[in-house]
Amino acid sequence: MWEEKVSISGPYDFDLALSRLALDPLHCVDIEKRLVKVPLVFKNKKIVAEVIGTGTLEKPEFLIRSNDDYEMTIQRLYEIFQWNVELIHIHDHFQVTQLKDLFNDHYGTPLVLEFDPFSSLVKSIIHQQLNLKFAFTLTERFVTTYGEEHDGVWFYPSPEKVAQLTVEELRELQFSGRKAEYVIGIAELAASGQLDFEKMKSMPDAEVARELIKIRGVGPWTVENFLMFALGRPNLFPMGDIGIQNALKKYFNLEGKPTPAQMEKFKEPWNPYLSYASLYLWRSIE
Template sequence: MWEEKVVIDGPYHFDLALERLAKDPLNKVDKDKRLIRVPIYKEEPEVADVHAVGTTDKPGFIIRGKSPHSKQQVMKKITSVFQWDLPLFEIHQHFTKTTLNNIFEKHFGTPIVLEFSLYPALIRPIIHQQVNMSFAISLTEQFAKTFGFEIEGVPFFPSPETVARLNVGELRNLRFSQRKAEYIINLSKMIVSGELKLSELAEKPDNEVIKELVRIRGIGPWTAQSFLLFGLGRKNLFPMADIGLQNAIKKLYLLDRKPTYEEMENYSKDWHPYLSYASFYLWRSIE
């Protein structure tokens, strides 16, 4: 067992982050203790605890893990997932001069927390395509708990190798559509064969990642952008096809209809180079 204390620059509103993470039953969150148990995907998977001990303005955390041999790897992963190296103060200051000022004040210091691994970061948005949020969350939970595994009560998504061996009927039994089942199994086979290397996508610019992903059956621009945002932590993404984003802008600008892409582009001009945070805070504004 090992323990490490981390102090980062504020603002960082971990409690608001936990509030959002707690909506997903796959996340093991204790809001009262300000704690989340994180699945660490590696050759020998393990669980690490992230416990907040600071404030929004002076954030501090205690991280606990099992194996001292993997401490460096686990700390690097957690720092990346929770975006501890991103200057939220600079981002907040940028948006105080924009039409999103009130939203950023309300959700002051809320970080974007990434997916815990790149494979679920791509699988999850495929599952979420064209279904309502409650069903998407339920379907994702069933998928992970049926074909994945648990360590200390913390669910892990199944590996690509496990999913590649499934047949369509096994996913259909969970209420996946025929096409969505085919998409997920086919994608997993591509990863297992090496035709798609997720780790290599992290080294490529946004447009190249999107270009490579959308050639795959079942992945469109929205799914590719979701992977870039929540998988790779890219900072300047604005998925205009997202219904939630459209509804948030409709509410913000008091429109009597959903905005056009041209209107969304005009509204977002001042939000560069942090469009990802604009998107995230707009989603927060209607949650």
């Protein structure tokens, strides 16, 4: 077992990040201990890393504990928790926009990534057109049936394992036939290497979007969700997202939902940090 202390520049609201992670019943989070256990997979080797918040909003510090692959673990945790992003620059950018009050209210909210790109894509397919409660239930059912548990932490099943499943097996968990086909189809592409998540990390947004949109079951919302929460891209604004539409309506006291033209106008000054505008708008109605 090794331990490492990580210090980053503030602000960074780790407690808020934990409370958002805790919404997913598959995540192993202890709010009181300020701890999350993160499942990591390196070349089919499964590792659990503990991340414990030991600092403050303005002076964020973390204690990392794991038992293997020190360098890869630290590198991946930096990606997941976006510790290289200096949130103060983003905060300052929004101080001269209409979202100033929103960014002051939710000061230091980080964009935390899904723990694994494949599971991120599968999760967003499962969540499509479902209410949040049942979406989490269905995802939990899927993972606890076909995934693996290590040290109290659940790992999503590998693409190879999901590719071997049948539509009937997923139907038994209450998947729709179509959703089952989509999940298995994505797993087949990932298992065969046609979907290369490692390569996507260095591809431009538009190129990633072109690759993903060709896949059955993947629409614009899923692509934007993946770019934001699997790859940590900073400049996404899912205009078709109902949560964002509702948040804009509330924040700007609009009569009805904003039109696409209104949204285009609103978002102009928020470039190049549209993902953070999205995140803070979602935060405002959570």
